[in-house]
Amino acid sequence: MKYELVAGFETHVELQTNTKIFCSCTTKFGGDPNTHCCPVCIGLPGTLPKLNERVVEYAIMAGLATNCEIAEIAKMDRKNYCYPDLPKAYQISQYDKPLCEHGYIQLSNGRKIRILRIHIEEDAGKLIHNHGDTYVDYNRGGVPLIEIVTEPDFRSIDEAKEYVEKLQQTMRYIGISDCRMQEGSMRCDVNISVRPEGSEKLGTRTEIKNMNSITNIAKAMDYEYERQVDLIESGGEVVQETLRYDDATGTTSSMRSKEDAHDYRYFREPDLVTINVPRERVKEIQARLPELPEKKYARYTEEYGIPEKDAAQLTKYRSISEYFDKASEGLKSPKTASNFIIGQIFRRLETEADKEALDIKTSAEQLGELCKLLESGKLKNNLAKKALDQMLDSGKPVTEFVSESDMAGLDDATLTEYCNNAINAMKNAVEDYKSGKEKALMAVLGNVMKQSRGRADAPSVIKKLKELIG
Amino acid sequence: MITREDIENIALLSKLFVDEKDIDGLTEEMQKIVAFADTINSVEVKSGEFDNINNLQNAFRADEVKESLPVEEILKNAPEQAEDHFLVRKRA
Structure with missing residues (x-):
């Protein structure tokens, strides 16, 4: 039975x-x-x-x-x-x-x-x-x-x-x-x-x-x-x-x-x-109660489209959810802030107690600023990641680590120059690509990225490379 | 009606030792006490809202810390003490 x-x-x-x-x-x-x-x-x-x-x-x-x-x-x-x-x-x-x-x-x-x-x-x-x-x-x-x-x-x-x-x-x-x-x-x-x-x-x-x-x-x-x-x-x-x-x-x-x-x-x-x-x-007393985790969870998953697993992590502690709420204020996609928190920030918080205490040098406003630069397209993803690590190390704002030229992106002439350099430097990879190995182009892309110190935008580089290789 | 068994049970709950020869006397006394309480209960009262004699409500205290007493003062009346604790001996 x-x-x-x-x-x-x-x-x-x-x-x-x-x-x-x-x-x-x-x-x-x-x-x-x-x-x-x-x-x-x-x-x-x-x-x-x-x-x-x-x-x-x-x-x-x-x-x-x-x-x-x-x-x-x-x-x-x-x-x-x-x-x-x-x-x-x-x-x-x-x-x-x-x-x-x-x-x-x-x-x-x-x-x-x-x-x-x-x-x-x-x-x-x-x-x-x-x-x-x-x-x-x-x-x-x-x-x-x-x-x-x-x-x-x-x-x-x-x-x-x-x-x-x-x-x-x-x-x-x-x-x-x-x-x-x-x-x-x-x-x-x-x-x-x-x-x-x-x-x-x-x-x-x-x-x-x-x-x-x-x-x-x-x-x-x-x-x-x-x-x-x-x-x-x-x-x-x-x-x-x-x-x-x-x-x-x-x-x-x-x-x-x-x-x-x-x-x-x-x-x-x-x-x-x-x-x-x-x-x-x-x-x-009711009016003074903070928004409860269930409500936050519903808001994050339904309104912001944040995956359930991530939303559960964000709402586990009030400290984290409030940090996220503040950082994502005014963002088109709050998910940007969520990804940084669950990825780079959580990597630095080993235990549950660390997460609850959320003892990090970067303020929610500073993270928000970084997210806004990313959303506006002024800052590329890889540069943003690098900047966040430096921000978390130092407590300084994003503007300390990205220059005006980083944010300006690349003009077409410079991009063409970098791409030509790469094509000349990586003849083997270019040949491989021409013979049908799509993946070989990634190595050439890497070279361009390196020259641009991360300022280039991968999709535009690929487009340009394809144009030049023909 | 209070019985011998009630007295034995109350003694047990209160951890009191009651001599066998005293139980009958105590039963009788307790019956009188409860009968007196019944007299009070039998009085007819109109309002069902009776709470306390002064009609006091919400006698609160603010959540502010005041100094506690020194441990020597706290333990002053302890029958036995050891290492700043009240000591309760194992019952033989």
């Missing part, structure tokens, strides 16, 4: 605010242990949390970017559990009135992954286990998070991978998080079940935690899918439980079963007042 995979995601994203969600301590990553703490975030009695306005704003941005409805009235709740990473023995989160609900992210296969909700909450501290003892650092405690919960809409691992990538890209575009999975600023839990193909009924699900890369998410889902199918095929039953993914062995193991599932005893957080989001505020 064939089995279908059914999965849903819960993703925690750390917000890049300056301060924690309920106090004015810094959110900076790292730092000496327990140095980013105050009485509020270590949960001392008698302290009063106060909500960071930017957390609400960022969550609304995340909601709008994922097509959610923004709640008019939201509130905070206490989620109770006893564990040393939580100094108050409860986490302040949102239960039945989250800030955002009912959104979706559309995948490239056209399917929509529905987003059930996005809520705000505080992060827990960091635990370091050492010979059975636990060392607690509360620097991360109280750092603001949003949790994005999807419906069980995933039917394949590829869909899951694309979703995580898209989410990451979107959150980075709107500038609310760096979404670095390795550093824990984006963390995914996956609910996964299997069912016979064609069946409507959901199977018993397990939840996998502790995956710190997209590769591991794919591996864990693959392992868990096979494990559940094998279990059912051999007459067993899937048990609802929480699993931990072990990167070293590529397997999942049980953390806790349904029997000792938490009873969080949620209740209204009495220390924090209601959040009221006026509709004008939503509109104002």
Whole structure:
């Protein structure tokens, strides 16, 4: 029998605010242990949390970017559990009135992954286990998070991978998080079940935690899918439980079963007042959102005729797409700028981090200037390429590297002279061409190009050569 | 109605040790507490919009960093500490 995979995601994203969600301590990553703490975030009695306005704003941005409805009235709740990473023995989160609900992210296969909700909450501290003892650092405690919960809409691992990538890209575009999975600023839990193909009924699900890369998410889902199918095929039953993914062995193991599932005893957080989001505020935030990657992609492919593969590269990071937008301003064919970026500029940016940082000496305006010279026919392609390399090395504008005479092109007399020189110098090649070897003419063309230092235009040279050779 | 099992469950969740001989007494006390809350619930209120007593909304704080406390102050009340961390001992 064939089995279908059914999965849903819960993703925690750390917000890049300056301060924690309920106090004015810094959110900076790292730092000496327990140095980013105050009485509020270590949960001392008698302290009063106060909500960071930017957390609400960022969550609304995340909601709008994922097509959610923004709640008019939201509130905070206490989620109770006893564990040393939580100094108050409860986490302040949102239960039945989250800030955002009912959104979706559309995948490239056209399917929509529905987003059930996005809520705000505080992060827990960091635990370091050492010979059975636990060392607690509360620097991360109280750092603001949003949790994005999807419906069980995933039917394949590829869909899951694309979703995580898209989410990451979107959150980075709107500038609310760096979404670095390795550093824990984006963390995914996956609910996964299997069912016979064609069946409507959901199977018993397990939840996998502790995956710190997209590769591991794919591996864990693959392992868990096979494990559940094998279990059912051999007459067993899937048990609802929480699993931990072990990167070293590529397997999942049980953390806790349904029997000792938490009873969080949620209740209204009495220390924090209601959040009221006026509709004008939503509109104002909406107006400030940058153009999202999907829209840019559509614009690049449909309006500019840029190949899909290139458009995907241009839109991967906001920095690149904004550079491209600026460079291609006023160009007849923005593709000119795109080709330079994906070719010569990307060659200098080795890693993904380099691409995102886009630390190059040539400004978008300078690239635009070069493209305009190329479009107007003043500058030939090979000269433009050479100039761009020099521009990227030095940070100087194109005019530093191409002279007026380079841009003037060749007059007919000079072109004829160069062609005659070449015909005389390369008698063998000319003979070969005459005897029918079309390709031999390329060698003669090369000679002319060399004489002209790249100023000649290849099609006109060929035309002239053919004329002269007869 | 609060039962013995509820008390045992609450004790478990709160990580409290409750002596067997105290459970019946606690059950009775808890029943009284919940009954008192029920009295409050039975009061008829007209407005369903009650939120908080001061009708406060949107008490926000600007996202501006203030200095945190020195680590010595933070760890002052820690039952145990090691290497500038709170230390939680393994339970025997």
